[in-house]
Each structure stands twice: as structure tokens, then as C-alpha cells.
Amino acid sequence: MRLQRTKNRDPILDSGDIIRSFRNFNPKDKMSAESTSRQRGFAPLNPQKDFFLKPGEMRGNPPLASPLRGFPSSQRGFAPYSVVRCPFSVLSASGGSRKNTRDSSLSPRPCPLIPKSVFIYGLGRATRNLVLFLLRKGTKVYAWDDNPKVRIPRSVIRCPLSVLSASGGSRKNARDSSLSPRPCPFPVLAIISPGVPTSRIPLSKAIDEVEFTSYFIKKPIIAVTGTNGKSTTTALIGKILASDKKRVFVGGNLAPGEPFSKALLLKEKDYYVVEVSSFQLERCDKFSPKIAVLLNISEDHLDRHRSKEEYIALKFRIFANQDKNDYAIVNLDDPVIASRNLPASLRSQILYFSTQKVTNGAYLKDDMIYFQDEPVLPTNEIKLPGIHNLANILAAIAVTKTLGVKNESIRRAVSQFTGLPHRLELVKEIQGVKYINNSMCTNPAAAINSLRAVKGPVILITGGKEKNLNITSYLKTITNCAKYTILVGENRYRLKTALLKLNYHKLKVCDSLKEAVRSAREKATRGDTVLFSPGFSSFDSYANFIERGEAFRNAVNLL
Structure with a gap:
């Protein structure tokens, strides 16, 4: 069966080929059918298992066999194994919509049709699993990464963006002699790494790895976004669900952790808890989590996004495709979120969490956490420091109580949870001085919360x-909360000038993190805390915040 293209290059099905596929089908001719399937770019199914199909059954890997599988699920009988069972109610020009789905045996998300070829730009941690998944399914993968040190597998066709064009690609602009001598056909689907800005992509349509992966996930997805606290909340939700004996995948933008695409290579779980960033939501048009969490919004990533308004709009996109059967869990204490008329703009059921007010979800009252007036957890069992982490815990409780998790499981998981690496992580205590690694702190709002969370004098x-x-x-928080400040990084002299203007002189500029740690030890006395909380990106000197945090750990261990 051919995939024809219209002028705007959207694939359409050739009904004549569908009919000929039925007429020419020979169940005994396994090699012929298998060969034809491979030529079309789809993985063949096992005729022993997939020839006869029960009502509503979808065996093998249905989305990868062919775009249709024949008969309505209410009818018993056979369909050729080169055809996917898929009612028309599931299909749409955009890939399907669960709102029109009437067959309860089908996935609640769009029915994905994998094209013959896919272009992947940026072979980072998020997209490498997609390459493996697609190659296993017989899809032709074109890929490119601007970093020459990134290894592109031999089974993947090297294809820089300069080769792609609206007419289907041309080798005239190609500068890499290792390219295939044939032009790169314009792909039906382009998947772009979240680290690549949309402004650098000369393609009219491209999706993120999160969106693509969600097409193949049948179980509920819990998606967490916000400016700060995403990783802690995502990890804690996973811990609570695991404590309740649920099989759970935890990942997404979470680092250290697994990208969401890793789920395509694993056995099915009961729940999928994923952290989602604004970079990923930028290219998510149909992503529809069962539960979507928005923790908070403050200025961030304005070196990527054009304005704060655009950044806020991308965060709210996490709710865009939810319906009345889904849940939106939001922070009532956040001024940006509270200023929105959410009941008028969201179709999903809204649950709030708050450390200050009684809400219809999770809230704090008299040192006890409640969910809809039911006491769940006393605060003296919580090990995570800071009011911002208390808000993260409230969000996690709102999610898990909505899923029906028992209070005992919640209390057990929360009381044992001490946080993630590089988030207010105690590295060492030397002569009564604590050294805390908070390298994940990459924006001023997170830095303010971290400073306020540490008790006692802070270096x-x-x-x-x-x-x-x-x-x-x-800067004002530094003048009020820091006993002494050591400035490092690309903007160290700018920070020095700004603090001096505020009449704050208890500071020193250092050229390296090692020097900064040694200087902090000289200034610190028993009872002090040395807090490494950068407040800015790590990309001036390190590959990521993890590498920066490891550098701090190593410097402390050398003391």
C-alpha cells in the first residue's frame, strides 16, 4: 500500500491499494507478505499469532503493521496480518482523536501511523531511544546533530538540515561527503530534540519526543511542569505509587533519569510519571496527560523564549488537550496561576494545592496535610527542607490521592524521601560546617527559595x-540572608557591581569553583552552612548542572 502525498505533503491512503491488498492476500505465502511489509517500511507481524483476531484485540504491534487493520472490533473473524484493526472513529487527518473513540479496547490516545521515513534532529538523551525504536520497526531514519562529536549509528542516514527543502531535499547544499548520494526525501514526520530552538528548524511541522512517545502509551500519563520543583515532585509521585505496589515509569526531563522515550523499549507500566519542560511543550500539539500538574511560574529561559508571556503560555499548554475526564492540579499560591480564570479556560477537572489556604485539593493546616478535608500526613514526618518543598509534596499528594493511593503508602514514601542529587544535597559536614550542593538551582526564583530554606548563617x-x-x-535576598557571598561563573563581576550598589560588601570574586570552596572554608565557622546555589545556568563552564554539581562535590572532598 502506497503513502501518497498531497501538495502540502500530508500522507493519504490509496484506497485502491487497500482493495488490492485484500484481493492478493495469500495466508500461506508468508515470505511474500513479509517481504512486502518490509518494503513498505513496516515491521511484519507473526502470522501464527496475528492471523485470527478476537473482538477488540490488537496483537503484535498494531500501529507498526500498516495503517488499517480491517474490521470493526464487534465482529469476529480474520483480517490479513498486514492490516491493522482500527475503526474510523479513531482516525483523523491529524493522527486520531480520543474524543471520537467508541471502542473501549483501543488506546485512549491517538492511533499513531508510523511513516516510512522519519527525520530526527539532535541525537541527545531524549531522541536516541527513538532511533532504536524506529529502526526495530523498519522505519528509515534520517538524523543529524550539529555536534561533530556525536556518533550517528551506521543504520541511520546522515542528513543535515541544509539538505532538507520543501521540494524533498537536495544534495547541492550538502557539505558532508559521507552523505548518501541520493537526496533525502522530505519526511512525513520530524522529531526535534528539546534542546534545539524552533527558530533553527526550517520545517513547517515538527514534534517533540514527549508527544511522539505518548502516542504509544496506553496507561495513564501524569505530567509535571513548572519553573521550579518539577524533578522533586515527579520523583516523589513515582516513589508514592511504587510504595502502593504500582508499576511505574518515572522520567522525562528529569535528570539524572530516563527520557520518556525510554518507555517505548520497556514493558508496560501501570502509570507513567514524566517531567515536561517548556522546551518540550513548545512542540507538543496533541499531548494529553490524564493528570497535568503546574507547580509554579516565574521568569526563566528568556534566552530561548521571546517573552515571559510566551513562556507562560507554553506552561499552560500542558492542559490544552485534556477533557472532562482528566485532572489539572495547580498551585493556588502562585500569583501567575491564581490570576487566571482557570474554570473558564480549562476543560479538565481542577484541583488546587496550597500551603496558605483551604482548597478543594491538598492543603496545609495546623502542621497537618489534608486532601479534601481528610488528614493525610503530619509535617513533622517530612525530611525535605523549605516551604517550596512543602508545596511540591502537596502537589504529589493531590496527584496520588486522585489516583486512589492509600494514606499509609503516602506517609511511608514521603517520610523516607530525602530529595534528589544536586537539590539541597548535603555533601559533607567538616568541623561543624555543612556543605550543601544545590547545583540544580538555575534561576533566581529557585535561588531565593533555597536561601530561605537553609537555617542558620549561610556562606x-x-x-x-x-x-x-x-x-x-x-540580590536583595542575598543582602538579607547571606553572611558572606562568593561569586563565580561568567557573570561574577556583574553580580559584584550590582551587590556593591546595594551597599553589600561581604563578598569575594573567585575564578574557579575550587578556589570558591577553599575561600568558603576560610570564612565559615562552626554552625555555618556553605551553600552552593548558583542561581544561573551552568553552560558557561560545564556541560550541565550535574557536571557542575560533581565539581562542587569533588572540591569539598578535597578539603
């Missing part, structure tokens, strides 16, 4: 790469 190490953010509130 602060801060600085990094700017992201075009307003730092006025952070």
Missing part, C-alpha cells in the same frame, strides 16, 4: 551564565 557560592532574567529580588 553563599553563586553565579553562572545569564538567561536574560530579572535578578533584583535575588
Whole structure:
């Protein structure tokens, strides 16, 4: 069966080929059918298992066999194994919509039709699993990464963006002699790494790895976004569900952790808990989680997004495709979120969480956490420091109680949860001085929360790469909360000038993190805390915040 293209290059099905497929089908001719299936770019199914299909059954890997599988699920009988059972109610020009689905045996998400070829731009941690998944299904994969050190597998066709064009690609602009001598056919589907800005992509349509992966996930997806606290909340939700004996996948933008695409290579879980960033939501048009969580919104990533308004709109996109059977869990204490008329703009059921007010979801009252007036957990059992982490815990409880998790499971998981690496992580205590690694702190709002969370005198190490953010509130917090401040990173001299203007002179500029740690030890006395909380990106000197955090750990261990 051919995939024809219209002028705007959307694939359409040739009904004549569908009819000929039925007429010419020979169940005994396994090799012929298998060969034809491979030529079309789809993985063949096993005729022993997939020839006869029960009502509503979808055996093998249905989305990868062929775009249709014949008969309505209410009828018993056979369909050729080269055809996918898929009622018309599931299909749409955009890939399907679960709103029109009337067959309960089908996945609640769009029915994905894998094309013959896929273009992947950026072979990072998020997309490498997709390459493996697609190759296993017989899809032709074109890929490119601007980093020459990134290894492109031999089974993948090297294809820089300069080769792609609206007419289907041309070798005239190709500068890489290792390219295939044939032009790169314009792909039906383009998947772009979240680290690649949309402005750099000369393609009219491209999706993110999160969206693509969600097409193949049948079980409920819990998606968590927000400016700060995403990783902690995502991890805690996973811990609570695991404590309740649920099989759970935890990943997404979470680092250290697995990207969501890893789920395509694993056995099915009961729940999928994924952290989603604004970079990923930027290219998610149909992503529809069962439960979507928005923790907070403050300025961030304005070096990537054109304005704060665009950044806020991308965060709210996580709710865009939800319906009345889904849940939106939001922070009532956040001024940006609270200013929106959510009941008028969201179709999903809204549950709030708050550390200050009684809500219809999770809230704090008299040192006890409640969910809809039911006491769940006393605060003295919580090990995570800071009011911001208390808000993260409330969000996790709202999610898991909505899923019917028992209070005992929640209390057990929360009381044992001490946080993630590089998030207010105690590295060592030397002569009564604590050294805390908070390398994940990459924006001023997170830095403010971290400073306020640490009790006692603080020797602060801060600085990094700017992201075009307003730092006025952070500077004022430093003057009020830091006993002494050591400035490092690309913007160290800018921070020095700004703090001196605020008449804050208890500071020092250092050229390296090792020097900063040694200086902090000289200034610290028993009972002090040395807090490494950069407040800015790590990309001035490190590959990521993990590498930066490891550098701090190593410097502390050398003391």
C-alpha cells in the first residue's frame, strides 16, 4: 500500500491499494507478505499469532503493521496480518482523536501511523531511544546533530538540515561527503530534540519526543511542569505509587533519569510519571496527560523564549488537550496561576494545592496535610527542607490521592524521601560546617527559595551564565540572608557591581569553583552552612548542572 502525498505533503491512503491488498492476500505465502511489509517500511507481524483476531484485540504491534487493520472490533473473524484493526472513529487527518473513540479496547490516545521515513534532529538523551525504536520497526531514519562529536549509528542516514527543502531535499547544499548520494526525501514526520530552538528548524511541522512517545502509551500519563520543583515532585509521585505496589515509569526531563522515550523499549507500566519542560511543550500539539500538574511560574529561559508571556503560555499548554475526564492540579499560591480564570479556560477537572489556604485539593493546616478535608500526613514526618518543598509534596499528594493511593503508602514514601542529587544535597559536614550542593538551582526564583530554606548563617557560592532574567529580588535576598557571598561563573563581576550598589560588601570574586570552596572554608565557622546555589545556568563552564554539581562535590572532598 502506497503513502501518497498531497501538495502540502500530508500522507493519504490509496484506497485502491487497500482493495488490492485484500484481493492478493495469500495466508500461506508468508515470505511474500513479509517481504512486502518490509518494503513498505513496516515491521511484519507473526502470522501464527496475528492471523485470527478476537473482538477488540490488537496483537503484535498494531500501529507498526500498516495503517488499517480491517474490521470493526464487534465482529469476529480474520483480517490479513498486514492490516491493522482500527475503526474510523479513531482516525483523523491529524493522527486520531480520543474524543471520537467508541471502542473501549483501543488506546485512549491517538492511533499513531508510523511513516516510512522519519527525520530526527539532535541525537541527545531524549531522541536516541527513538532511533532504536524506529529502526526495530523498519522505519528509515534520517538524523543529524550539529555536534561533530556525536556518533550517528551506521543504520541511520546522515542528513543535515541544509539538505532538507520543501521540494524533498537536495544534495547541492550538502557539505558532508559521507552523505548518501541520493537526496533525502522530505519526511512525513520530524522529531526535534528539546534542546534545539524552533527558530533553527526550517520545517513547517515538527514534534517533540514527549508527544511522539505518548502516542504509544496506553496507561495513564501524569505530567509535571513548572519553573521550579518539577524533578522533586515527579520523583516523589513515582516513589508514592511504587510504595502502593504500582508499576511505574518515572522520567522525562528529569535528570539524572530516563527520557520518556525510554518507555517505548520497556514493558508496560501501570502509570507513567514524566517531567515536561517548556522546551518540550513548545512542540507538543496533541499531548494529553490524564493528570497535568503546574507547580509554579516565574521568569526563566528568556534566552530561548521571546517573552515571559510566551513562556507562560507554553506552561499552560500542558492542559490544552485534556477533557472532562482528566485532572489539572495547580498551585493556588502562585500569583501567575491564581490570576487566571482557570474554570473558564480549562476543560479538565481542577484541583488546587496550597500551603496558605483551604482548597478543594491538598492543603496545609495546623502542621497537618489534608486532601479534601481528610488528614493525610503530619509535617513533622517530612525530611525535605523549605516551604517550596512543602508545596511540591502537596502537589504529589493531590496527584496520588486522585489516583486512589492509600494514606499509609503516602506517609511511608514521603517520610523516607530525602530529595534528589544536586537539590539541597548535603555533601559533607567538616568541623561543624555543612556543605550543601544545590547545583540544580538555575534561576533566581529557585535561588531565593533555597536561601530561605537553609537555617542558620549561610556562606553563599553563586553565579553562572545569564538567561536574560530579572535578578533584583535575588540580590536583595542575598543582602538579607547571606553572611558572606562568593561569586563565580561568567557573570561574577556583574553580580559584584550590582551587590556593591546595594551597599553589600561581604563578598569575594573567585575564578574557579575550587578556589570558591577553599575561600568558603576560610570564612565559615562552626554552625555555618556553605551553600552552593548558583542561581544561573551552568553552560558557561560545564556541560550541565550535574557536571557542575560533581565539581562542587569533588572540591569539598578535597578539603
